[in-house]
Amino acid sequence: MSAHHHVQSSDTAPDDDADLARWDDDGAPPAQPRSSPAAWLRVGAELGDRLVALSGRQDLLVTCRPGTRSGAPAAYFPRLAEIEFDAGLFAPLQPHEVRPRIVGDEERYPAAWGVLVHEAAHAAHSVWEQPADAEPRLVEAALLLEESRIEGSHLIRRPTDRTYLRTSARTLVMPDIANPAFTGVEQAASAAALILGRRDAGILDAGETTAVADLCERVLGADLLATLTGIWTAAHRCADHDATTMLAHAHDWCDALDAARPALPAAPEDLTDLLSGAVAVVMDNMAANDAADLAAQAAVNNAVAARAEAQTRARAQQAGQRRRAAATAKSVFNSRGTTVSPDGTPRPSGNPITGSRKPTAAEQSAAARLSRALRAAAYRQRTEEHTTSPTPPGRLNMRQALARDAQRAAGSIPTAEPFTHIRRRNSPTPPLRVGIAVDVSGSMRAACGPVASAAWIVARAAALTDPDSRTATIAYDMHLTALTRPTHRAPERVTTFNANGGNHNLGDAIDALDHGLDLSRPGTGRLLVIVTDARYTAGETDNAVTRIKRLTTAGCAVLQLTLTKESLHLPGTTPLHLPKPSSAPAAIAKAATDAIRRTR
Structure with missing residues (x-):
């Protein structure tokens, strides 16, 4: 179709002076460009830079200015290695608003970019040359078949450009339908090649082109339409350099039309209007589908952005938690052995620590036995x-x-x-990390002696087992007191304490033990022991459960020791009821052995 010549075989084209002369001839005032042609030179140069990726060629020149020499919105001159581009495609944008060199700027002018992608497809795949003695009708038919062939080839090479090729179809096809170069049967066949050919090339969806397919079948007949479909489908498989095969397909196209014309009824007189209406329906369907795809993509992008934002907030929250845990650990494990308030400041008075004593022979023997058990469990x-x-x-x-x-x-x-x-x-022997948090509110007086003994036994056994093993014990009510600190040295004496506090601050105690012993970091045998009856307020329980869940997710075992049947269970912990408080050291020792045995 002559109106759709996007591949110009001639080396020259009408110049601007001839265009202006035509205005002078009809008596109208000279045409005034919407903007200076020189202002579009930069846009053309930047389009040329982007054309390298689109076409795979580095020898192409893009000329952008108001209007084109060929009269088409854009055209490709193979012998000049030039693509001319109508600046009107960017309307209403002005040249200073168009920055094609910036990747993503094309989303502001999809119609213009779609036309550039179409011409890039011509530049990459329309490389067969027309023989000098070829019949003009065959050349017309070959160029008609070329339109969907090059877009299908481009889609194979750059599938992400499908959206822009669909957009270009609205810009390039509608003028050809409204201003046909043929009439009758050839006009319907040309419309079928432009619309249905793009359907079979994968540019358009089958459901979008039903209106044109039905109209073309009514005008051409099912047999002729099937024959023409086979011809353009075969042309889609033609090699880029194979001029002989393309002209053979064009010859088949012309023969099929000539053979079928006598048997076909006369085409409707308003065929141009019917085709324009059918193509308008196709374009409306395309616009609706593209809008739905954009909405779906926008929803996906919003979901991804929301997830990324949530992850960023979570990372920021985790970083804040780590900073607070570090500050809590620093204040609790102070060198002065003082009790600290929830805000990290030293408590002016009151301390559950009552003194220290020498370990008994039974405690020393228990520490030796536990050390041997830990070494056996850690052996790999x-x-x-x-x-x-x-x-x-x-x-x-x-x-x-x-x-x-x-x-x-x-x-x-x-x-x-x-x-x-x-x-x-040799497999490395995993070290041990054991944190003990003991409730020193008034209801836990019976656990003071056994827990003090268990804390010394575990700390002594861990130091004898592996120099990198560490333990720590914190007594908590509303305030926090370090009974043993996370050092590599075994404590010499047993720290004794009383339970006469009020309220509970288990959350901060877990934070301090977590930071001081790296309970959240894999690679060691990790255990947190909580000795409590869990009679907390709702807020105290929530703070503790949040920390416990974080530790169990990281692979740290969490054990809750209770002394009375009335004790409550903290969610996320493994409960262990001890009818006799004196059995606490053995229970903690067994849990520590199991923790290091499970380490991989």
Whole structure:
């Protein structure tokens, strides 16, 4: 179709003086450009820079100015390696508002960018040359088939450009339908090639083109439409340089129209209006589908942005929690042994620590037994790595050696590897991290002695087991007091304390133990023991459960020791009821052994 010549075979085109002369001839005032042509030179240069990625060619020049020499919105001149581009496609944007060099700027002018993508497809794939003696009608038919062929080829190379190719169809196809170069049967066949050809190339959806397909079938007949469909489908598979095959398809196209014309009824007189209406329906369907796709993509983008924002807030919240935990740990594990308030300041008076004493012989014996149990639980057998090779060193496998000899005798390349080498490596022994948080409110007086003894036993056994093992104990009511600190040295004396406090601050106690012992970091045997009856307010329970959930998610075992049947269970912990407080040291020792045994 002559109105759709986006590939210009001539080297020259009418110049601007001739255009202005035509205005002078009809008596109208000279045409005034909407903006200075020189202002669009930069836009053309930037379009040329982006064209390298679109077309895969670096020798192309883009000329952008108001109006084009060819009369089409854009055109490609193969012999000049030039694409001319009508600046009117950017309306209402002015040249200073168009920045194609910025990736993503094209989203502000999708119609203009779609036309550039279409011309880039011509530049990349319309490389077959028209023979000098080719019939003009065959060339017209070949160029008609070329429109959907090059877009299909471009879509294979750059599938993400489909949206812009759909947009360009609205800009390029409608003028060709409204101003046909053919009439009758050839006009309907041209519309079918432009619309249905793009459907079969994957640019348009089948449901969008139903109106044009039905009208073309009514005008052309089902048999002729099927024949023409086969021709443009075959043209889609034609190589870019194969001019002979393209002209052969064009010859088949013309023959099919000539053969079917006598048997077809006369085309409707208002065929142009009917085709324009059908194509308008296609464009409306495309616009609706594109709008739905944009809405869906926007929803996905919003969901991704919301998720990213939530992750950012979560990371910021975690960072804030780590800073607060570090400040709490620093204030609790102070060198003066003072009790601190929830805000981290020293408590002016009152301390649950009553003194210290020498460990008893039973406690020392229990620490030695626990140390041996921890070492046994932490032991990891050496790993073995078996490798085979065709040459020594290694242990000879006779079966593989015979197989290798048989392969040589058969004249094939030997693949058997008769030597086996075993490499043994020692597995590192995981250290232990045990944090003990003991409730020193008035209802926990019976646990003071056993927990003090258990804290010393665990700390002593951990130090004897591995120099990198650490333990710490915090007594908490509303305030926090460090009974033992997370050092590598075993305590010499047992710290004794009383339980006569009020309220509870288990959340801050867990934060201090977590930061001081790295309970959230994998690679060690980690255990948090909470000795409490859990008779808390709702706010105190929520603060504690949040920390417990964070630790269990990180792989730290959390054990709650209770002394009375009336005690409540903290969600997320493993409850262990001790009818006799004196059994607390043995229960904590067993839990610590299980924790280090589970470490991998």
